[in-house]
Amino acid sequence: MWSARASRKGMSVAEIDNESWLLEAGHEVIIRKTRQGDSALTPIERLIYCLWAADYGIRNAGDLQAAADIYPRFREDGRDEASDLDLPESLALFSLDPAELERIYLDRFDRVVDELRTA
Numbered sequence: 001m002w003s004a005r006a007s008r009k010g011m012s013v014a015e016i017d018n019e020s021w022l023l024e025a026g027h028e029v030i031i032r033k034t035r036q037g038d039s040a041l042t043p044i045e046r047l048i049y050c051l052w053a054a055d056y057g058i059r060n061a062g063d064l065q066a067a068a069d070i071y072p073r074f075r076e077d078g079r080d081e082a083s084d085l086d087l088p089e090s091l092a093l094f095s096l097d098p099a100e101l102e103r104i105y106l107d108r109f110d111r112v113v114d115e116l117r118t119a
Contacts, residue, residue, distance in 0.1 A: 018113035019055075025116075026052030043081050044119055047090060050078030051112065058105045064098050075101070089115040 016024065029045045029052065041049065053074040057067030067074050078094035089111045093101065 018110050018117075021117060022048070022052060022055055022113055026055075043085055044116070047078060047081040047085065047087070048116060050074045050081065050094065051090070051116065054078070054101070054105065055109070058102065063102055085119060087115050087119060 025048050029041065029049045032045065033041055033049065038046075050071065053067040053071040054064060056070060057064045060066060064075075071077075075094050075098070079091060082088075082090035082094055089108070093105075093108050093112050096104070
């Protein structure tokens with residue numbers, strides 16, 4: 001799915017930085033969610049959407065309120081999906097209280113995306 005856009009641009013998925021990867025993957029998930037509904041998303045797609053929402057809030061507003069406006073359950077669903085998928089970095093991130101998540105988000109971002117990219 002998200003590797004198709006990279007290959008159209010003449011890049012391998014490995015060459016895309018994590019921030020760009022999340023934007024591309026999130027875009028693909030949003031398109032699928034819009035066209036087919038929430039129930040069509042796989043667990044990894046739901047987790048990507050949770051991280052995309054958190055990233056949007058942190059990078060654009062500096063906090064998680066924008067993420068909660070987009071997806072009110074992004075933390076709870078992110079934690080549940082990460083647990084079900086046995087992804088410890090993602091689980092640790094989404095298990096944090098909102099203030100701590102905001103504080104360390106950018107420090108943990110690459111580890112979480114690296115985990116998602118190999119899931």
